[in-house]
Amino acid sequence: MGDDLKKAVTRVGPGVVTVDLMKDPQNSSCNRGFAFVEYYNYACAEYSRKKMSTPKFKLDSNAPTVSWADPRSGDSSANSQTKAVYVKNLPKDVTEDQLQKLFEHHGEITKVVLPPAKSGQEKRYGFVHFAERSTAMKALKNTEKYELDGNSLIKFSCVKSYSF
Structure with missing residues (x-):
């Protein structure tokens, strides 16, 4: 699929x-x-x-809901609550502690979420939740390079919500 x-x-x-x-x-x-x-x-x-986003676009017979992972409206109340940064290109064996140590110099982290690795998957993704939105935005916009085990990580976006 x-x-x-x-x-x-x-x-x-x-x-x-x-x-x-x-x-x-x-x-x-x-x-x-x-x-x-x-x-x-x-x-x-x-x-x-x-x-x-038009009814003409279908996946199989379903018309999907399409929206931003990173809300573009800076004034929305939902956007003002966004405090999680989506990070990808993580090594398969990454730990929550390793990811927290990479980002904690930006400010207080409330949790790190790493969905279970899929079999055969070489790279993973995760979410770093900050206590403050300003800290999440600082981490996202910072130009420093993050690496784990020689892999350059990619800070993709701030996300409003997600589920597994």
């Missing part, structure tokens, strides 16, 4: 970098019903988001 999803979103618009289809941790043959699509830049993402 992951390859099919990537093909579907690539047909809609340019600039698809990665598609992460979230798997059910209790049953890796099933997906959780959502995915993250990373684009080369905002323009590519916005173009595709608009095209996928």
Whole structure:
């Protein structure tokens, strides 16, 4: 399904970098019903988001709900509550403590979430939750390079909510 999803979103618009289809941790043959699509830049993402938000866009027979992982409206109350940073390209054996140590110099971290690694998966992703939104934004916008086991990590976005 992951390859099919990537093909579907690539047909809609340019600039698809990665598609992460979230798997059910209790049953890796099933997906959780959502995915993250990373684009080369905002323009590519916005173009595709608009095209996928029409009733004409379907995955199989379903019209998906398409929204930003990183809300673009700086004034929304939901956006003002966003305190979690999505981090990808993590080594398979990363620990919550390692991820916390990488980001804690920005400010207080309330928790680190690492979804279970999938079999055969070489890279993982996680979420770093900060006590304050300003700290999360500081960590996200900071240009310093983060590395674990020689892998450069990618700070993808602040996320409002997620589930596994």
